[in-house]
Amino acid sequence: MKLETVDLLIKPTIGCNARCVYCHAIKPDEIAPVMSQDLITEILTKYGEFTREQEIDYATIIWHGGEPLKVGADFYYHVGSVVKEHLSHLNLMHQMYSNACLYKGRVREAIRELLKDRSISVSFDPFHPTRLHTNGKSNFVDSLRGMQQLIRDGFTVSLVYVVHRKSLERVRDLYYFFKNCGAADVALFPADFFDHPEYGLSVQDWAKFLKQMWDVWEEDDYAVGLSFFEHWLESLESHRLPESCEYGIRERSAPMVMISPEGKIFTCHVFMDQGKNCLGDITSMSFEEILKHPLIHQIAETKENMPDECRTCTFLGICNTGCVAAHNETGRTVWCEGLKEFYAHMIERQDRYFEIHPQGCCCGDEAHFRPDAPDSIHAG
């Protein structure tokens, strides 16, 4: 099979300048590993040789963490020089997930130079103290300051918002805040595996939040880009799986390799945080070996080996079993019932969206989208 591309997700550190209440990934600074310049050089050099041999001409590198800005400007200046030397044959896009608090000074200059496509995802919580500095105070103001500087520097800033129980108190406010802060789009993630008396989100809460958010979105003529909503609607329209790792599928011809600060290889960054399903070590494996590893397509295979309950579900075509990292022992996402409730709401309300975005259904059959239609929405 000809590879179209191989993308990388690199965590230069899982150390973080924040202590988010629902985070299970980071470790205290004193034991949080940081990727060395030697290691990133080795990774990118190998990657350059491999992509050149495979005649791959485009790829994406995602910088993730922990907080990726925490490794400092010199790391990214170094990355820039290695990229220039070894990856010049690639049309290479860099993306980053950050809380943006450290986007200033030399770090700002280095990031502006590396992320030439000016695309970045920022996360914060405007109304509840769930994302904290190490001193226990909310990092919201510093994050927002960083975000506004990114916008002024010409970045398209996507927002990542983690939904918790208290989010339900401020759904409308959250929507308009997303709009007002200038986010190009917003990805809403439920706080997974977070059994907290104050912030823990139940399946019912998730359904309620999504439905309320949909209603505000609809009232505002869908002005804010709510990425999962849009992916699901596009999927309804196109009869193709959504374009997301969580609800779609990663093509075997375009795998993603995720690398920890120590050089350990994974296929899911949540598995990496959990230390599960490691494929090996980048220093002792070639990219050929990595891509032949039995676990490399584990996300796709897990989705393909879905339980019968998913296979016959009306919403399979837009859910595709959900995020694999959030699967329970039955092989379904822990959010299954909540998603079903929301999908029914969305499908009932989709007509107005398509009035405003009138590309139309490719098959022209409205009943095709109905939850009571005899077949799954567009399974297969």
Add this chain to the structure above:
Amino acid sequence: MFIYNVPASIVEDYADKHLIVRSDVPTELVKAYGKVNSAGVQYLQILQPDCTPNPLLEIGEPVRIELVVEDFIPDVSFLHNYAEVGKRHPIRVGIRTSPGFSEAVKLSLSLGFAVALEVTQPDAVLVEEVKTVLDYYLHNPEVNQPVDFFHSLLTVLFDDSDCTLWEIQGEDPTMNGFVTDDGRLVLSRRLPSIALGEPESTFLDDLKLELLTDQGECMTCPFFTNCLGYFKFPDRSFSCSHVRELLGILSSAAKELRREYDAAVRDEDGGYEHGEEERS
């Protein structure tokens, strides 16, 4: 482009800039106009318009004139005096909203003059009057001139642009500055206490960050993108509940217009396709 609003008396100091030239009387404006690069003049502003406007006819080329009606003037019939001048120069009447201002708006429009409203933290009663003027602007078929800020904001909302009221009202500190009679550069005549150190001001960036983090009503206001705290000056504790009703009317009108426009475009496209089929 940065536009300076300058007194006619010191216009020579700004001769090569983009200018709004202001004076109490037309004669001084005519003289000042002759001293600057006319291509840079945005408009001439008359601060005491209840006067004889005929000197303005001495300017041969059309130049925009703004008549400033600062506070409620019981008799605005002097506007009739500008009928002749209006045939040569486009006229806009800048009207400060204070109780009774709507009469000046209606007379201006009936004379074919554009209107620009200056609004500063209106109370509930005044907002009601502004709403009647908005209704008049939106629904009276005889209105054939723009009434700003309604007109520009309606366009901005229709286009889903992020242009702000600061820009619409000529008070965006990256684009506009007001030179006081004693030569200081401040934000505007309306807000003289806000000094501008230099044209590239960070005032609006700083304001945005402040308003998005203070847990106040701007954080979640549906109109913040285009308002950006415009009504929070000079008193930051001002409650915008009535203003939001007003902006809501404009927003609804823009959405209605957008829906009608989109439907018309779709009909037109459909008709074209249908026509193509018929021809083939």
